[in-house]
Amino acid sequence: GEDVEQSLFLSVREGDSSVINCTYTDSSSTYLYWYKQEPGAGLQLLTYIFSNMDMKQDQRLTVLLNKKDKHLSLRIADTQTGDSAIYFCAEIRQAGTALIFGKGTTLSVSS
Amino acid sequence: GAVVSQHPSWVICKSGTSVKIECRSLDFQATTMFWYRQFPKQSLMLMATSNEGSKATYEQGVEKDKFLINHASLTLSTLTVTSAHPEDSSFYICSARDSVTRFDDEQFFGPGTRLTVL
Numbered sequence: 001g002e003d004v005e006q007s008l009f010l011s012v013r014e015g016d017s018s019v020i021n022c023t024y025t026d027s028s029s030t031y032l033y034w035y036k037q038e039p040g041a042g043l044q045l046l047t048y049i050f051s052n053m054d055m056k057q058d059q060r061l062t063v064l065l066n067k068k069d070k071h072l073s074l075r076i077a078d079t080q081t082g083d084s085a086i087y088f089c090a091e092i093r094q095a096g097t098a099l100i101f102g103k104g105t106t107l108s109v110s111s
Numbered sequence: 112g113a114v115v116s117q118h119p120s121w122v123i124c125k126s127g128t129s130v131k132i133e134c135r136s137l138d139f140q141a142t143t144m145f146w147y148r149q150f151p152k153q154s155l156m157l158m159a160t161s162n163e164g165s166k167a168t169y170e171q172g173v174e175k176d177k178f179l180i181n182h183a184s185l186t187l188s189t190l191t192v193t194s195a196h197p198e199d200s201s202f203y204i205c206s207a208r209d210s211v212t213r214f215d216d217e218q219f220f221g222p223g224t225r226l227t228v229l
Contacts, residue, residue: 035220042204042222043155088154096208098145099218103154 004102006089011108018076020105022089025070029091032065033099034074037086046074046087076107084109114138115207117221124195125229131191132224134205140185141207145218146178149202161188195228202226 004024012018024032033048049056049063049072056063062075072089086106090099114137124130134144142163147155159180160168167180179191188207192199202225206218 040225043206043220045217045220048217096143096210098147098157098160099155099206100157101147101155 003100004089004091006087006102006105008103009106009108011110012079014079014081014109014111016079018074018079018083018107018109020074020076020087020089020107022072022074022102023070024072024089024091024100026091026093026100027067027070029093030095031092032063032072033090033092034061034063035088035090035101037088037104039085043088079107079109081109081111083107113209113217113219115205115219115221117203117205117224119224120222121225121227123227123229126196127194129191129193130195130226131189132203132205132226134188134190134207134221136186136207136209136219139207139209139219140211141188142185142210144182144188144205144207146180146188146190147204147206149204149223151202155204158190163188192226195226197228200226200228 006022034046035043036046047058047061060077064073086104088101088104090101116135118133144161146158149155157170158173161180161182163182169175182188202223204223205221
């Protein structure tokens, strides 16, 4: 099965909060990341969290990490139509190695 | 800072030809770069790890003779798709670590190259 799993779709109304969930399997992961990809474009790093942290907040973004359950979430407050994109969670298992990506969650924001 | 460029951004080629894609770190040095490919509506799959001055490390199932990687300097890695076929059509993305001045594991991604093989 997939090493990093995400739900594939999320639909919200403008102004609501969005919560995108991710589960990973490698407890030795050092960093966990959230990337955003707009249609036809590359990846934009949104935020990341070090594995010894439980939460990180950056403006409208809140990342929660539950190491026991190997669960990572990204909350976007006051979601805007410009937030519509694919969101990937990713992990790094050993320093200096490549990112392992989930399949991505397509966020659709309706006005 | 920490900008990665890719060239070309898109390319259309005939089946059987070879295509070279460049990945450059513009304002930092990268001893390690990574090459990913992404099929439509799918995730990024790691193809290989490119190490400056040495051979690339390929992931299982990736043909090293078909996807030639050269990392000749600290700011440039190239991926050459040899004898391209329509099934090679994909979005190719590179990333690079600033391994000289940064001690975290942030990787910086290029904008991607869309390859279409006719």
